[in-house]
Amino acid sequence: MRITFTLNGEARTLETDGDQPLLWVLRDELDLKGTKFGCGRAACGACTVHVDGDAVRSCSFPARYLEGRVVTTLEGLGTPEAPHPVQQAWIEEIVPQCGYCQPGFIMATAALLAKNASPTDDDIDRNIVNVCRCGTYVRMRRAIHRAAELTRAAAPAPDPATSAPDEAAEAAHPDAPEADR
Template identity: 70%
Template sequence: MKITFQINGTAQTVETDENTPLLWVIRDLLDLKGTKFGCGKAACGACTIHVNGEAVRSCSYAANLAAGQNITTIEGLAVGDELHPVQQAWLEEIVPQCGYCQPGFMMATAALLEKIPNPTDDDIDANIVNVCRCATYYRMRKAIHRAAAIKSVNQ
Protein backbone atom coordinates (compact mmCIF):
# COMPACT_ATOMS: atom_id res chain seq x y z
CA MET A 1 0.00 0.00 0.00
CA LYS A 2 0.95 3.64 -0.41
CA ILE A 3 1.55 5.55 2.81
CA THR A 4 2.06 9.31 3.01
CA PHE A 5 3.50 11.16 5.99
CA GLN A 6 5.70 14.08 6.94
CA ILE A 7 9.25 13.18 7.89
CA ASN A 8 11.80 15.75 9.03
CA GLY A 9 9.64 18.46 7.50
CA THR A 10 9.18 16.85 4.10
CA ALA A 11 6.16 14.99 2.74
CA GLN A 12 7.00 11.45 1.68
CA THR A 13 4.98 8.72 0.05
CA VAL A 14 6.25 5.17 0.24
CA GLU A 15 5.02 1.90 -1.19
CA THR A 16 5.24 -0.84 1.40
CA ASP A 17 3.47 -3.67 3.10
CA GLU A 18 1.26 -2.10 5.75
CA ASN A 19 2.71 -4.22 8.54
CA THR A 20 6.33 -3.39 7.78
CA PRO A 21 7.86 -1.82 10.87
CA LEU A 22 8.26 1.91 10.32
CA LEU A 23 11.94 1.41 11.17
CA TRP A 24 12.54 -0.40 7.86
CA VAL A 25 10.66 2.26 5.93
CA ILE A 26 12.87 4.91 7.48
CA ARG A 27 16.14 3.02 7.09
CA ASP A 28 15.72 1.07 3.86
CA LEU A 29 13.20 3.00 1.77
CA LEU A 30 14.10 6.54 2.85
CA ASP A 31 17.77 5.74 3.54
CA LEU A 32 17.85 7.54 6.87
CA LYS A 33 20.27 5.34 8.77
CA GLY A 34 20.50 7.25 12.05
CA THR A 35 17.55 5.33 13.50
CA LYS A 36 18.95 1.98 14.62
CA PHE A 37 17.76 -1.59 14.88
CA GLY A 38 18.58 -3.02 18.29
CA CYS A 39 16.08 -5.68 19.25
CA GLY A 40 12.91 -5.52 17.12
CA LYS A 41 10.72 -5.81 20.22
CA ALA A 42 10.65 -2.27 21.59
CA ALA A 43 12.91 -3.43 24.41
CA CYS A 44 16.04 -1.31 23.91
CA GLY A 45 15.05 2.03 22.39
CA ALA A 46 17.75 2.22 19.71
CA CYS A 47 15.03 2.88 17.11
CA THR A 48 13.36 5.76 18.98
CA ILE A 49 11.82 8.46 16.76
CA HIS A 50 9.17 11.12 17.29
CA VAL A 51 5.65 10.72 16.00
CA ASN A 52 3.90 14.06 16.48
CA GLY A 53 6.50 14.86 19.11
CA GLU A 54 6.01 11.67 21.10
CA ALA A 55 8.90 9.23 21.53
CA VAL A 56 8.02 6.03 19.69
CA ARG A 57 10.01 2.82 19.19
CA SER A 58 9.80 2.45 15.45
CA CYS A 59 10.75 -1.23 15.28
CA SER A 60 7.35 -2.06 16.73
CA TYR A 61 5.28 0.60 14.98
CA ALA A 62 3.55 -0.58 11.82
CA ALA A 63 4.11 1.61 8.78
CA ASN A 64 0.39 2.15 8.15
CA LEU A 65 0.07 3.88 11.53
CA ALA A 66 2.40 6.56 10.21
CA ALA A 67 -0.07 7.72 7.56
CA GLY A 68 -0.70 11.42 7.93
CA GLN A 69 1.60 11.73 10.93
CA ASN A 70 4.48 14.08 11.52
CA ILE A 71 7.67 12.09 12.03
CA THR A 72 11.09 13.24 13.20
CA THR A 73 14.27 11.19 13.17
CA ILE A 74 17.74 12.04 14.45
CA GLU A 75 18.50 13.51 11.02
CA GLY A 76 15.71 16.02 11.54
CA LEU A 77 16.55 17.02 15.08
CA ALA A 78 18.99 19.76 14.10
CA VAL A 79 17.69 22.87 12.38
CA GLY A 80 19.98 23.32 9.39
CA ASP A 81 23.51 23.45 10.72
CA GLU A 82 22.36 24.28 14.20
CA LEU A 83 22.34 21.24 16.43
CA HIS A 84 19.39 20.59 18.70
CA PRO A 85 20.21 21.44 22.35
CA VAL A 86 20.27 17.73 23.13
CA GLN A 87 22.86 17.10 20.40
CA GLN A 88 24.83 20.14 21.50
CA ALA A 89 24.86 18.88 25.08
CA TRP A 90 25.89 15.39 23.92
CA LEU A 91 28.75 17.00 22.02
CA GLU A 92 29.88 19.13 24.95
CA GLU A 93 29.79 16.25 27.44
CA ILE A 94 31.52 13.92 24.92
CA VAL A 95 28.92 11.25 25.63
CA PRO A 96 29.18 8.64 22.86
CA GLN A 97 31.50 5.69 22.88
CA CYS A 98 30.50 3.21 20.17
CA GLY A 99 27.62 5.56 19.41
CA TYR A 100 25.13 3.03 18.10
CA CYS A 101 22.40 3.58 20.69
CA GLN A 102 22.95 7.32 21.00
CA PRO A 103 20.40 8.56 18.43
CA GLY A 104 17.69 6.66 20.30
CA PHE A 105 18.74 8.21 23.60
CA MET A 106 18.88 11.70 22.09
CA MET A 107 15.42 11.31 20.58
CA ALA A 108 14.03 10.03 23.90
CA THR A 109 15.68 12.94 25.70
CA ALA A 110 14.41 15.54 23.23
CA ALA A 111 10.86 14.26 23.74
CA LEU A 112 11.31 14.28 27.51
CA LEU A 113 12.45 17.92 27.54
CA GLU A 114 9.29 18.96 25.68
CA LYS A 115 7.25 17.51 28.54
CA ILE A 116 9.54 18.24 31.46
CA PRO A 117 11.82 21.16 30.54
CA ASN A 118 14.01 20.79 33.60
CA PRO A 119 13.95 17.14 34.63
CA THR A 120 15.23 15.97 38.00
CA ASP A 121 17.47 12.93 38.30
CA ASP A 122 14.41 10.92 39.28
CA ASP A 123 12.55 12.19 36.19
CA ILE A 124 15.49 11.07 34.07
CA ASP A 125 15.59 7.64 35.72
CA ALA A 126 11.87 7.15 35.18
CA ASN A 127 11.75 8.32 31.57
CA ILE A 128 15.05 7.44 29.93
CA VAL A 129 14.90 3.67 29.84
CA ASN A 130 16.87 2.83 26.70
CA VAL A 131 19.81 0.43 26.78
CA CYS A 132 23.45 1.46 26.24
CA ARG A 133 25.94 -1.40 26.35
CA CYS A 134 28.96 0.92 26.57
CA ALA A 135 27.09 2.17 29.65
CA THR A 136 27.55 5.86 28.95
CA TYR A 137 24.73 6.63 31.40
CA TYR A 138 26.89 8.77 33.66
CA ARG A 139 27.67 11.27 30.92
CA MET A 140 24.19 11.02 29.46
CA ARG A 141 22.70 12.17 32.73
CA LYS A 142 25.02 15.17 32.73
CA ALA A 143 24.19 15.85 29.09
CA ILE A 144 20.45 15.74 29.76
CA HIS A 145 20.80 18.39 32.47
CA ARG A 146 23.02 20.43 30.18
CA ALA A 147 20.55 20.12 27.31
CA ALA A 148 17.80 21.43 29.57
CA ALA A 149 19.98 24.41 30.45
CA ILE A 150 20.86 25.14 26.80
CA LYS A 151 17.23 24.87 25.81
CA SER A 152 16.04 27.25 28.51
CA VAL A 153 18.63 29.86 27.49
CA ASN A 154 17.67 29.54 23.82
CA GLN A 155 14.00 30.12 24.51
Protein backbone atom coordinates in the same frame (compact mmCIF):
# COMPACT_ATOMS: atom_id res chain seq x y z
CA MET B 1 -0.34 0.39 0.73
CA ARG B 2 0.03 4.05 -0.13
CA ILE B 3 0.96 6.24 2.81
CA THR B 4 1.36 10.00 3.11
CA PHE B 5 3.06 11.46 6.13
CA THR B 6 5.45 14.20 7.16
CA LEU B 7 9.06 13.22 7.65
CA ASN B 8 11.56 15.71 9.06
CA GLY B 9 9.41 18.58 7.88
CA GLU B 10 8.72 17.28 4.38
CA ALA B 11 5.62 15.65 3.02
CA ARG B 12 6.35 12.11 1.87
CA THR B 13 4.24 9.63 0.03
CA LEU B 14 5.32 6.08 -0.37
CA GLU B 15 4.06 2.68 -1.33
CA THR B 16 4.93 0.13 1.30
CA ASP B 17 3.79 -2.93 3.18
CA GLY B 18 1.59 -1.70 6.00
CA ASP B 19 2.97 -4.33 8.37
CA GLN B 20 6.53 -3.22 7.74
CA PRO B 21 7.90 -1.60 10.88
CA LEU B 22 8.60 2.13 10.54
CA LEU B 23 12.22 1.35 11.43
CA TRP B 24 12.79 -0.48 8.17
CA VAL B 25 10.83 2.04 6.15
CA LEU B 26 13.23 4.68 7.43
CA ARG B 27 16.42 2.67 7.14
CA ASP B 28 15.96 0.63 4.02
CA GLU B 29 13.34 2.46 1.96
CA LEU B 30 14.26 6.05 2.79
CA ASP B 31 17.96 5.45 3.55
CA LEU B 32 17.87 7.26 6.87
CA LYS B 33 20.37 5.19 8.83
CA GLY B 34 20.44 7.37 11.95
CA THR B 35 17.63 5.28 13.42
CA LYS B 36 19.22 2.07 14.67
CA PHE B 37 18.10 -1.52 14.90
CA GLY B 38 19.01 -2.97 18.25
CA CYS B 39 16.44 -5.57 19.19
CA GLY B 40 13.32 -5.33 17.05
CA ARG B 41 11.20 -5.84 20.16
CA ALA B 42 10.87 -2.33 21.56
CA ALA B 43 13.19 -3.30 24.38
CA CYS B 44 16.38 -1.32 23.76
CA GLY B 45 15.22 2.03 22.41
CA ALA B 46 17.91 2.35 19.73
CA CYS B 47 15.20 2.92 17.11
CA THR B 48 13.45 5.78 18.92
CA VAL B 49 11.96 8.49 16.71
CA HIS B 50 9.28 11.10 17.31
CA VAL B 51 5.75 10.58 16.07
CA ASP B 52 3.61 13.67 16.58
CA GLY B 53 6.16 14.77 19.13
CA ASP B 54 6.10 11.62 21.22
CA ALA B 55 9.08 9.32 21.53
CA VAL B 56 8.15 6.13 19.69
CA ARG B 57 10.13 2.94 19.17
CA SER B 58 9.95 2.53 15.45
CA CYS B 59 10.56 -1.22 15.44
CA SER B 60 7.10 -1.84 16.88
CA PHE B 61 5.30 0.84 14.87
CA PRO B 62 3.71 -0.64 11.73
CA ALA B 63 3.88 1.56 8.66
CA ARG B 64 0.09 1.57 8.30
CA TYR B 65 -0.21 3.92 11.25
CA LEU B 66 2.00 6.49 9.54
CA GLU B 67 -0.82 7.99 7.54
CA GLY B 68 -1.08 11.69 8.36
CA ARG B 69 1.47 11.52 11.15
CA VAL B 70 4.47 13.77 11.70
CA VAL B 71 7.72 11.85 12.10
CA THR B 72 11.08 13.24 13.17
CA THR B 73 14.24 11.18 13.07
CA LEU B 74 17.71 12.01 14.32
CA GLU B 75 18.50 13.41 10.88
CA GLY B 76 15.68 15.90 11.29
CA LEU B 77 16.60 16.90 14.82
CA GLY B 78 19.65 19.03 14.12
CA THR B 79 22.74 19.41 12.00
CA PRO B 80 26.37 20.02 12.87
CA GLU B 81 25.77 23.63 11.85
CA ALA B 82 22.57 23.93 13.85
CA PRO B 83 22.58 21.22 16.49
CA HIS B 84 19.54 20.52 18.64
CA PRO B 85 20.27 21.41 22.28
CA VAL B 86 20.45 17.70 23.10
CA GLN B 87 23.04 17.14 20.39
CA GLN B 88 24.94 20.21 21.53
CA ALA B 89 25.02 18.89 25.09
CA TRP B 90 26.06 15.43 23.88
CA ILE B 91 29.02 17.01 22.10
CA GLU B 92 29.98 19.18 25.05
CA GLU B 93 29.94 16.24 27.42
CA ILE B 94 31.59 13.84 24.91
CA VAL B 95 28.97 11.21 25.63
CA PRO B 96 29.23 8.55 22.91
CA GLN B 97 31.54 5.59 23.03
CA CYS B 98 30.59 3.04 20.39
CA GLY B 99 27.73 5.38 19.53
CA TYR B 100 25.21 2.83 18.35
CA CYS B 101 22.60 3.43 21.03
CA GLN B 102 23.10 7.18 21.12
CA PRO B 103 20.54 8.23 18.47
CA GLY B 104 17.81 6.55 20.48
CA PHE B 105 18.88 8.23 23.70
CA ILE B 106 19.15 11.59 21.97
CA MET B 107 15.64 11.25 20.52
CA ALA B 108 14.16 10.11 23.82
CA THR B 109 15.83 12.98 25.62
CA ALA B 110 14.61 15.50 23.06
CA ALA B 111 11.06 14.21 23.55
CA LEU B 112 11.43 14.51 27.30
CA LEU B 113 12.75 18.06 27.20
CA ALA B 114 10.01 19.17 24.81
CA LYS B 115 7.56 18.37 27.58
CA ASN B 116 9.66 18.99 30.63
CA ALA B 117 12.57 21.36 30.26
CA SER B 118 13.56 20.98 33.89
CA PRO B 119 13.69 17.24 34.47
CA THR B 120 14.81 16.01 37.85
CA ASP B 121 17.07 12.99 38.19
CA ASP B 122 13.98 10.95 39.01
CA ASP B 123 12.26 12.23 35.86
CA ILE B 124 15.29 11.16 33.86
CA ASP B 125 15.33 7.73 35.49
CA ARG B 126 11.67 7.16 34.72
CA ASN B 127 11.67 8.45 31.18
CA ILE B 128 14.97 7.37 29.71
CA VAL B 129 15.04 3.60 29.81
CA ASN B 130 17.03 2.82 26.69
CA VAL B 131 19.92 0.40 26.89
CA CYS B 132 23.59 1.40 26.55
CA ARG B 133 26.18 -1.36 26.78
CA CYS B 134 29.27 0.86 26.82
CA GLY B 135 27.95 2.39 30.03
CA THR B 136 27.87 6.05 29.00
CA TYR B 137 25.12 6.65 31.55
CA VAL B 138 27.16 8.91 33.80
CA ARG B 139 27.87 11.37 31.01
CA MET B 140 24.37 11.01 29.64
CA ARG B 141 22.84 12.24 32.85
CA ARG B 142 25.16 15.23 32.80
CA ALA B 143 24.33 15.86 29.16
CA ILE B 144 20.58 15.66 29.77
CA HIS B 145 20.82 18.30 32.48
CA ARG B 146 23.04 20.39 30.22
CA ALA B 147 20.59 20.04 27.34
CA ALA B 148 17.81 21.14 29.65
CA GLU B 149 19.81 24.26 30.46
CA LEU B 150 20.36 24.97 26.80
CA THR B 151 16.68 24.38 26.09
CA ARG B 152 15.60 26.78 28.80
CA ALA B 153 18.12 29.36 27.67
CA ALA B 154 16.97 29.12 24.06
CA ALA B 155 13.30 29.53 24.85
CA PRO B 156 12.54 30.88 28.30
CA ALA B 157 9.57 28.74 29.12
CA PRO B 158 6.73 29.52 31.48
CA ASP B 159 7.15 28.11 34.93
CA PRO B 160 7.16 24.35 34.38
CA ALA B 161 5.12 23.93 37.52
CA THR B 162 2.20 25.74 35.92
CA SER B 163 2.75 24.67 32.34
CA ALA B 164 1.17 21.42 31.32
CA PRO B 165 3.76 19.20 29.70
CA ASP B 166 1.36 18.33 26.95
CA GLU B 167 1.08 21.94 25.91
CA ALA B 168 4.83 22.07 25.62
CA ALA B 169 4.71 19.09 23.32
CA GLU B 170 2.11 20.71 21.16
CA ALA B 171 4.10 23.90 21.01
CA ALA B 172 7.06 21.95 19.70
CA HIS B 173 4.96 20.40 16.98
CA PRO B 174 2.37 22.93 15.90
CA ASP B 175 1.61 20.96 12.79
CA ALA B 176 0.83 17.77 14.57
CA PRO B 177 -2.44 16.46 13.22
CA GLU B 178 -5.22 15.08 15.30
CA ALA B 179 -3.73 11.75 16.12
CA ASP B 180 -5.90 8.73 16.10
CA ARG B 181 -5.16 7.37 19.48
